[in-house]
Amino acid sequence: MEVCAKCGLPKDLCVCEVLQKEGSKIIKVTVDKAKFGKFVTTVAGVDKQYLKKTLKELKTGLACGGTIRDDVIILQGDHKKRIKALLIKLGYPEDSIRV
Numbered sequence: 001m002e003v004c005a006k007c008g009l010p011k012d013l014c015v016c017e018v019l020q021k022e023g024s025k026i027i028k029v030t031v032d033k034a035k036f037g038k039f040v041t042t043v044a045g046v047d048k049q050y051l052k053k054t055l056k057e058l059k060t061g062l063a064c065g066g067t068i069r070d071d072v073i074i075l076q077g078d079h080k081k082r083i084k085a086l087l088i089k090l091g092y093p094e095d096s097i098r099v
Contacts, residue, residue, distance in 0.1 A: 027092060029099045031078050041083060043073040054090060061086045 004014040027045040034040045046054050048071060055073050059066045062082060066075040075083075084099050 025096070027087065027097045029080065029083055029087075029097065031080050038076070039078040041075040041077065041079045043075070043083070043087075044071075046071075046073060054087075057090055058083070058086060061089075 002011040003009070004011055025045050027043060030042050030044075032040055032042060043054075043058070051068050051071065051073065055066055055068055058073065058075060062075060062077070062079050064076045064079065066073060068074070080099055084094075084097050087097050088094050
């Protein structure tokens with residue numbers, strides 16, 4: 001059985017990652033127009049250590065492409081209606097998400 005180095009709890013009961021996300025700053029979600037009239041959704045304010053994991057989960061949950069540029073997640077398409085629920089499901093506190 002693996003034990004977390006930070007809290008000493010078993011890995012499946014560890015809440016270190018959730019507690020770190022709760023202390024994070026404001027996450028700002030915007031929709032912009034990109035080249036050729038296409039829309040992109042940008043997510044700014046995610047901690048650097050969670051960028052790749054959050055990007056992967058958002059791309060899977062929203063069924064779209066995306067990338068990370070200058071510590072900002074850029075997703076293809078307009079996902080303003082669905083992204084807040086998905087970020088909450090990933091463990092980010094609701095009151096820190098601005099859409």
